[in-house]
Amino acid sequence: MADPSTIPLAHHFEDQEQQHETTAIGMWAFLLSEVMFFGGLFTAYLVYRNRYPEAFLEASGKLDVTLGTLNTAVLIGSSLTMALAVRAAHMGSRGGVVRWLLATIIAAGIFLGVKAVEYSHKFHDGLVPGANYAFKGTASADTELFFALYFGATGMHALHMVIGVGLMAVVAWRWRPNNVVQHPDGVEVLGLYWHFVDLVWIFLFPLLYLLGRHV
Amino acid sequence: MNPLTVTAVPKPKRNFWNHDFSVKSWLLTEDHKRIGILYLLSITLFFFLGGVMAVLIRLELLTPAGDLVQAETYNKLFTMHGVVMVFFFLLPSIPAVFGNFLLPLMLGARDLAFPKLNLLSWYIYMVGGVFTLFVVFKGGVDTGWTFYTPYSSTYANSHVIAAALGIFITGFSSILTGVNFIATIHKMRAPGLTWFRLPLFVWSHYATSLIMVLGTPVVAITIVLVALERLFRLGVFDPELGGDPLLFQHLFWFYSHPAVYIMILPGMGVISEIIACFSRKRIFGYRFVAFSSMAIAALGFLVWGHHMFTTGQSVFASLVFSLLTFLVAIPSAIKVFNWTATLYKGSISFSTPMLYALGFIGLFAIGGLTGLFLGCLGLDIHVHDTYFIVAHFHYVMVGGMVMAFLGAIHFWWPKMTGFMYSEFLAKIAAAIIFVGFNMTFFPQFVLGYLGMPRRYHVYPEEFQVLNVLSTAGASILGFGFLLPAFYLIYSLKAGRRAGPDPWQAKGLEWTVDSPPHPHNFETVPVVTEGAYEYGPEEVKRG
Ligand SMILES: [Cu+2]
Numbered sequence: 001m002a003d004p005s006t007i008p009l010a011h012h013f014e015d016q017e018q019q020h021e022t023t024a025i026g027m028w029a030f031l032l033s034e035v036m037f038f039g040g041l042f043t044a045y046l047v048y049r050n051r052y053p054e055a056f057l058e059a060s061g062k063l064d065v066t067l068g069t070l071n072t073a074v075l076i077g078s079s080l081t082m083a084l085a086v087r088a089a090h091m092g093s094r095g096g097v098v099r100w101l102l103a104t105i106i107a108a109g110i111f112l113g114v115k116a117v118e119y120s121h122k123f124h125d126g127l128v129p130g131a132n133y134a135f136k137g138t139a140s141a142d143t144e145l146f147f148a149l150y151f152g153a154t155g156m157h158a159l160h161m162v163i164g165v166g167l168m169a170v171v172a173w174r175w176r177p178n179n180v181v182q183h184p185d186g187v188e189v190l191g192l193y194w195h196f197v198d199l200v201w202i203f204l205f206p207l208l209y210l211l212g213r214h215v
Numbered sequence: 216m217n218p219l220t221v222t223a224v225p226k227p228k229r230n231f232w233n234h235d236f237s238v239k240s241w242l243l244t245e246d247h248k249r250i251g252i253l254y255l256l257s258i259t260l261f262f263f264l265g266g267v268m269a270v271l272i273r274l275e276l277l278t279p280a281g282d283l284v285q286a287e288t289y290n291k292l293f294t295m296h297g298v299v300m301v302f303f304f305l306l307p308s309i310p311a312v313f314g315n316f317l318l319p320l321m322l323g324a325r326d327l328a329f330p331k332l333n334l335l336s337w338y339i340y341m342v343g344g345v346f347t348l349f350v351v352f353k354g355g356v357d358t359g360w361t362f363y364t365p366y367s368s369t370y371a372n373s374h375v376i377a378a379a380l381g382i383f384i385t386g387f388s389s390i391l392t393g394v395n396f397i398a399t400i401h402k403m404r405a406p407g408l409t410w411f412r413l414p415l416f417v418w419s420h421y422a423t424s425l426i427m428v429l430g431t432p433v434v435a436i437t438i439v440l441v442a443l444e445r446l447f448r449l450g451v452f453d454p455e456l457g458g459d460p461l462l463f464q465h466l467f468w469f470y471s472h473p474a475v476y477i478m479i480l481p482g483m484g485v486i487s488e489i490i491a492c493f494s495r496k497r498i499f500g501y502r503f504v505a506f507s508s509m510a511i512a513a514l515g516f517l518v519w520g521h522h523m524f525t526t527g528q529s530v531f532a533s534l535v536f537s538l539l540t541f542l543v544a545i546p547s548a549i550k551v552f553n554w555t556a557t558l559y560k561g562s563i564s565f566s567t568p569m570l571y572a573l574g575f576i577g578l579f580a581i582g583g584l585t586g587l588f589l590g591c592l593g594l595d596i597h598v599h600d601t602y603f604i605v606a607h608f609h610y611v612m613v614g615g616m617v618m619a620f621l622g623a624i625h626f627w628w629p630k631m632t633g634f635m636y637s638e639f640l641a642k643i644a645a646a647i648i649f650v651g652f653n654m655t656f657f658p659q660f661v662l663g664y665l666g667m668p669r670r671y672h673v674y675p676e677e678f679q680v681l682n683v684l685s686t687a688g689a690s691i692l693g694f695g696f697l698l699p700a701f702y703l704i705y706s707l708k709a710g711r712r713a714g715p716d717p718w719q720a721k722g723l724e725w726t727v728d729s730p731p732h733p734h735n736f737e738t739v740p741v742v743t744e745g746a747y748e749y750g751p752e753e754v755k756r757g
Contacts, residue, residue: 010330011325011326011734012319012324012325012326012327012330012403012734014739018402018403021402022328022398022399022401022402022403023328023398025397025398025401025402026328026329026332026394026395026397026398029393029394029397029398029428030390030391030394030428032428032429033390033393033394033428033429033431033432034432036428036429036430036432036433037432037433037435037436038436039432039433040432040433040436040437040440040466041436043462043466044440044451044462044466047459047462048451048457048458048459051457051459052457129447129448129449129450129456130447130448130449131448142457144450144456144457145450145451145456145457145458148449148450148451148456149451151449152440152443152449152451156436156439
């Protein structure tokens with residue numbers, strides 16, 4: 001463990017324990033808020049999937065399951081590297097924190113890169129809602145809604161990842177060797193946030209990609 | 216003897232105003248008290264901006280014909296009035312100003328849990344405000360503050376995206392404030408300050424914070440979808456593309472009904488503090504009042520469908536929403552009854568804050584009870600989208616929240632500034648506001664019941680008498696609102712020194728200097744008794 005006496009304590013806290021618990025509870029409250037944010041999107045998805053089951057089934061077939069599965073694996077891997085960064089922070093290993101955060105950033109970069117490839121395929125196939133929408137199939141009219149929700153939900157998810165990458169970069173920079181001692185709470189709540197982003201994808205992946213795969 | 220020592224004025228104690236005067240020290244402050252003051256200045260600005268629009272609306276309605284403004288301008292006026300007042304005044308008013316200023320003081324803490332986040336909230340609020348000001352000066356938005364689709368997403372030719380962005384951004388300030396309050400109330404309480412020793416102001420802010428955290432993100436994503444729909448023809452709310460405009464209403468009211476409680480719960484907290492202090496009594500049924508705040512927050516999430524009785528939603532759904540709406544009346548009534556019971560045999564003094572508190576109880580009761588009219592499936596069909604509902608929510612928002620806000624500012628002004636205002640002028644202003652308010656909005660109940668629809672700039676001639684009455688009342692109300700701005704500012708120049716506890720009130724915030732030291736408490740206080748221990752001997756003394 002890092003020497004507790006060197007870990008910084010903000011002026012308005014009594015002790016490390018209070019500071020730690022307060023930070024954690026704040027992050028959990030924020031994540032509750034995030035759950036409700038994505039909850040709005042999931043509600044819209046459920047409403048329309050129930051209304052247009054065939055269209056959703058058919059549209060889901062146009063998504064690239066291979067790339068989706070690859071991304072799921074990458075993201076779960078990034079949760080592991082993030083957990084290792086948190087562990088390194090608690091052990092006071094600056095090198096460990098920086099290395100594992102960089103690994104997480106690279107994983108996030110791969111995920112976003114694959115996502116960009118998928119988006120560009122959809123664009124070429126005319127599957128982006130709007131004036132150039134050109135779905136070929138039997139239930140074409142309502143498939144546009146599926147893709148609207150696909151882009152809406154995965155776009156919001158990707159935005160959360162970009163924000164996460166930005167935060168990781170800042171935290172990694174602060175933990176560079178020969179900077180002043182940093183508080184492990186910072187890495188810990190960043191970890192909570194990242195696991196949440198991961199979890200959102202764990203729900204999005206089956207709902208969007210795996211619809212009807214069982215038939 | 217050195218003559219200098221005779222003439223020298225004693226140096227004022229170090230407090231959060233005078234420890235640093237630079238502009239930078241204000242713009243980068245992490246002190247919850249200074250951030251509260253920043254919010255006070257900004258929401259006052261937006262209040263007067265929204266007020267100007269209200270004045271124009273009332274002037275137009277002075278005559279049956281549309282003579283002052285065109286229909287399009289009128290649509291923009293009531294929309295911007297609603298947007299500015301709801302999102303930039305009412306929602307942040309008591310939590311962001313008094314919650315910020317008072318929570319750490321009431322809890323015996325040196326600051327909120329996350330001071331930097333608190334400052335960030337204010338900046339986010341201001342960025343959202345700049346978007347809204349931009350919309351105002353570019354010609355406004357005409358969808359109504361409710362942004363109903365598909366008009367807002369497809370047909371409106373006004374600045375919907377910019378206005379939506381402004382609201383979206385401010386929403387984050389609200390979420391971060393909620394997160395900050397929740398963490399603070401959980402973890403920053405002084406030793407001995409258990410949950411049931413907390414002032415009811417803290418309980419109501421806890422309930423409010425939960426709504427902020429759980430509700431605001433839903434309206435945020437909804438507004439994003441509206442903006443995306445306008446930009447890219449996304450179709451989620453567009454019936455032409457298979458989308459459902461009613462889904463928008465469900466998502467919108469899922470937030471916007473609980474948002475009413477974001478506006479009123481902090482006000483109820485203020486009223487509990489004031490009633491206890493000026494009755495010199497414990498709040499009757501403290502735990503009931505505390506839990507009623509939580510009950511209002513929880514039930515508030517289950518009643519949104521009462522805004523949609525006329526949209527063709529299933530009768531069964533309407534029935535359930537109607538029943539749940541009636542249930543919310545129970546915790547609200549518990550509060551009103553318990554305040555009244557607190558007054559009973561109290562040693563009551565009618566200081567200005569108390570006048571506002573009593574005004575709140577009466578006006579909120581009217582606003583709340585007329586809400587039950589609207590929750591009735593049959594009656595709602597008759598008064599839906601008429602002036603009845605306009606009157607109803609102004610009784611709750613202005614008669615309730617604004618009265619509570621004014622009560623709060625008169626109660627804690629001495630704590631914030633260290634000065635007493637003119638009690639005489641303040642009482643006159645309170646009376647003018649009370650008369651002006653009722654004269655403005657009571658006729659609107661009648662107008663609505665007689666069938667005058669809201670959101671029109673012309674109306675049949677038979678409605679003119681009541682409209683003239685309403686406009687006359689509005690001018691009195693407007694004058695009443697200007698008065699405090701003058702005598703409060705004047706008190707900074709000529710006011711009597713307040714001392715730590717000018718009202719002999721209980722509560723940790725009254726144990727520190729007025730204005731408080733930058734770090735609030737020199738030593739962390741230890742709490743040994745519940746809130747409002749005014750005690751029986753005090754009542755006898757009165
Ligand atoms: Cu409602």
